[in-house]
Amino acid sequence: MSRDPLLQPYTLKHLTLKNRVMTTSHEPAYPEDGMPKDRYRAYHAERARAGVALTMTAGSAIVSRDSPPAFTNVLAYKDEVVPWMAKLTDACHEHGCAVMIQLTHLGRRTRWDKGDWLPSLAAAQDREPAHRASPKLLEEWDIARIITDYADAAERMQAAGLDGIELEAYGHLMDQIWSPLTNDLDPPYGGSLENRMRFGLEVLSAIRARVGPEFIVGIRYAADEAQAGGITVEEGLQIGHRLKATGQVDFLNIIRGRVHTDPALTDVIPVQGMRSAPHLDFAGRVRAEVDLPTFHAARIPDVATARHAISSGLLDMVGMTRAHMADPHIVQKVMEGREDDIRPCVGATYCLDRIYQGGEALCIHNPSTGRELSLPHVIPPAGTRRNAVIVGAGPGGLEAARVAAERGHDVTVFEAASDPGGQIRLTAQTPRRAEMIGIIDWRMAQCAARDVTFRFNSFAEAQDVTDLSPDMVVIATGGMPEVSVLEEGNDLAVTGWDILSGDVKPGADVLIYDEAGDHVSLQAAELIAASGATVEIMTRDRSFSPEVMGMNLVPYMRTLQAQDTVFTVTRRLKGITRNGNRLRARIGTDYSDHEDMRDFDQVIVNQGTTPLADLYFDLKPLSRNLGAVDHGALVSGQGALFLDHNPDGTFTLYRIGDAVSARNTHAAIYEAMRMGVRW
Template identity: 60%
Template sequence: MTNNKDPLLQPFQLKHLTLKNRIMSTAHEPAYSEGGMPTDRYRLYHVEKAKGGIALTMTAGSASVSRDSPPAFGNLLAWKDEIVPHLKRLADDCHSYGTAVMIQLTHLGRRTNWNKGDWLPVLAPSPIREPAHRHFPKEIEDWDIERIVADYASAAQRMQEAGLDGIEFEAYGHLMDSFWSPATNRREDEFGGSLENRMRFSNMVVDAVRQAVGPDFIVGIRMVADEDWDKGLSREEGVEIARRFAASGKIDFLNIIRGHIDHDAALNDVIPIQGMAASPHLDFAGEVRAATRFPVFHAARIADVATARHAIAEGKLDMVGMTRAHIADPHIVRKIIDGREQQIRPCVGATYCLDRIYEGGEALCIHNAATGREGLIAHEIARAEKPRKAVVIGAGPAGLEAGRVLAERGHSVELFEATGKAGGQINLMVRNPRRKEMIGIVDWRLAELERLGVPIHYDTYAGAEDVLALSPDLVVVATGGFSQSPELDAGDDLVVSSWDILAGTVKPEGPVLLFDDNGGHQGMSAAEVIANAGVDLEVVSPERFFAPEMGGMNHVPYARLFAERGVRITINTRLKSVRREGNGLVATLGSDFSKGTMEERRVAQVVVEHGTAVNADLYFELKPHSRNIGAVDYPALVARRHPLPKRNPESGFDLIRIGDAIESRNIHASIYDALRYCSLL
């Protein structure tokens, strides 16, 4: 690697530690911990990145140093002695691949809630509410400061004992930088007012940690150097804080953040999602590096190798964080080294990973179902003992993934698609310009299928007789579903679907009422297209808030657009019926909470979103002819054994159906279906 001219593959010397290349995964919390401990699932997630050649994996996002910093999203508990052996095993395993391991330590301050953990008071420099966690913190006292400083020091000692290569402090949105920011520090004592006073707490922590771990252990800080907020920490003061840390001789690297995170909209600017600018803070991080002449790390939607390479080659960064990119593909570095950059699975910016932490309690990649499941499913598909002839029907995300996995297994695969284009419902999603990056899910798989020599037969409707004529050993039905409408008392024939709007077969005519009875991106993408067309729109949902399936990060762009376009949002309300009146329509709305309450809306168009109805005719035609009669042994599937029983031994083929051909779900579920089944067959 040292002889390679690629800037990304050059080593970086950080104190005594040689990082073998310039790519890292920055600290983040995937919520895989058990009882605050990084057990096997957590460990294997990081080890996979080490296998993939990454130079540095930063664990935790962040690990709590004190009891009164309770876990808000699966945080590790660095204040417990029992964390040491878990981290030692993680570090040892990563070190065996030449990957360095560090951990991020913090006191969450006000970025959590009192009803977590031990129900202790949550602290902040001043008692100012944090909107994201809806919390009113206690103003920190002198004795709190004394014990928390000591907690930082003892936590750092535990990390050193575990054999980690270093630590970094978290200082954006948490306790440490809450002292720095005028938005959260209104104190009039020695911890408020001047910049020197506002840095007093963080300097106390750094001094105590250095005394505890000695001068050689690596200590860095992930810090906000500009809150980009009229009442927050200014760029000038933020860069000055960075300068002071660099000059102190007690900090070894700066990991630079720009923005503030006290509510979802602000967090989106710090951690951009699809449809937003890529690497928006890279130049700023480079300016901090130039101002401090000090090692600088940075990550913020640096999702592609070309941008990462530019960041290093132009001297903007010393280490480039590709964190979400490694959730999509933990083997990025190895593919660069092997000259296989074109095979890197792209991060499409869907941010299912982050939203899933709060909505489902675990980080998952929208189109790499092996991430977070390393103990169950390998990222590299093993070859089957005996090649089989496989037929896959449907070239949506489920069918494309099935074809890819089966081909990697060494099977002979043919894929049939009834339309002239692969992608299924993703082709509808990308009709919303903001979500065009989702096509990467399709394009990557098409490239992989071409590499693997899998033919795709487009414009081919494969019936049961056609499939049987091919004499397959395995048939995968991935025929997806059709849009469906909610059950109405009347007027089913007067509504149009979100699919109609996204496909462009129906143009928005205002005013529009959109009834979303699904709660995901489908209805909201249609709403976004309608709003961008300049048409008056009301979104009606029976839920407590609109689109609850999406999560906070993806909620932001829709909410921002709706606010800017004057879209009316009506919750806890259900569409009951539609009737024609003159040239328009009258939608009758009711409530699940009051049976007798009804109101009407006079509109030009009613759009509905109610998930999909399965398209499974082919499956049911093939079912009686199959070896397993369509049955699946679920305990075997979950335990990663062959899941298809032999109920009809005379048959020559096994049959499975996956994705929306089973039930209305999402992209991740479809891809997980394909991976978990086909990697066993």
């Protein structure tokens, strides 16, 4: 029996959980037609196989038709969900992992033009800023119907063999009714705390009448909304005591804050550069004062923090949800004494930002997450040992090297710089994004453990590569800033890279013209604004920084709005000329022929990158495949990736990441892995 606090079993009612690690409810947007089908099941089964004690599915499964699926939610109001959830539960139970599901009615936290186009509804007619729907005010018949819907959904989950359910009460209908900020109802469901809790308690009673006293039922709720006029700490504790007094609640899952705006959501679920585990002590206080089994998750990214949460008695079960998206094998590696081998969650929150922008959850540097059926987390060995040469030690090149070495190949990496990292090393210059270097550090450690040879300060040419007699060559040389976007005066502009690297000092009155919409412009703006300069960020788009997305935008806005910074949309920088010791910007728009002139000390243009691909084209005629890749074989995982177009060629060749076209870190790593596992 291990003495590690994380590996101790925990008994919840009649259920014995084999350790103290769980993944809390979240919706990765993998359901198909509202059902948790094969992809969804594989995602949860991977974590179960690797030792997590409890997987909470759905975030959340919706109980009523008039709660449209804003996040590609599981549809718990349909009977057909039962066999799909049964398959998922059986797959996890095979590995001793308990399964629960989170049930909810979203209330105003959705849109009316989703699902069946039924009006959204809530306890007040105020629009939720995040989803923009103006809800209908709840009527008595709505309340009675929804209570029944909750009970029906719980009964379905019991029939599917789940170990329990969790009711969502933060930002969704139940909590919207609990909170004075979002409840305009008259008694008996509005006014006093007793009245505001009535709906939730009636839901609990209806569920218990259906599933009986033994089925596990918990509630995830905001015990402090951290906003004036909302649920206070004192009222949150009262809610906990009232829930306990019913005898119908088996555990609490503690949240602090609100989720109605991007800034509020980001305080509940912090991103990189923000404090780790900011609400852990508060969750511990609720546990101590209410005395119910207590779960919690909010930026608990590493084993040390999770272990502290358990060993100090703050929690009974600790949630490591984003951490398990980065590495689903955390528990297994802890059990095997391989904590140093855990792929770190770097807090990029690419996963959640994609969900809130209508996409599917993907980890910025684990391409297998969500692709368990097609891209294994454990890389299979190759049948034949080969010689691989990788050019470029950015995230894509290092992933190609790691995968090749894991498969058993001999690997040599050329890198022109003195250190690995590529654009990520530049990104990590900003203290708030310093955690991004974990993407590089982890891969360097993996490569070192597998005897990958590195040649730094080596600007490789074709002869350098061919001298190593490679069987396969990967060009991961990235790109250089594109500087030709303007009609005139491109030579008068500098790039965001120039500012971040320190090669160019910030001006006093600066225009940043951003056509890429990524982190570079905002990082440069932060650095410039911190120097005391005036900054204007301009884009021809109708919104700025779309590639940064909502939650990651929050820290930038908090910094820049407090500085002398202006954001201008739908305007296009056409050209730059000199005007004495100033630069004159000719500014137009895509919407009309209107132009005006304005002067600045410095103009920065961020147009993304152009491929640095000379070496690829030098090697192309020497390769067997002439650089060609069969896209059908690549996507399907079947057939030959590289065709022998050149009988005189001696190696296969392909390029990845920005060496092909300007994209992002995930794209480069994904390309490296899905090609590499086929060698």
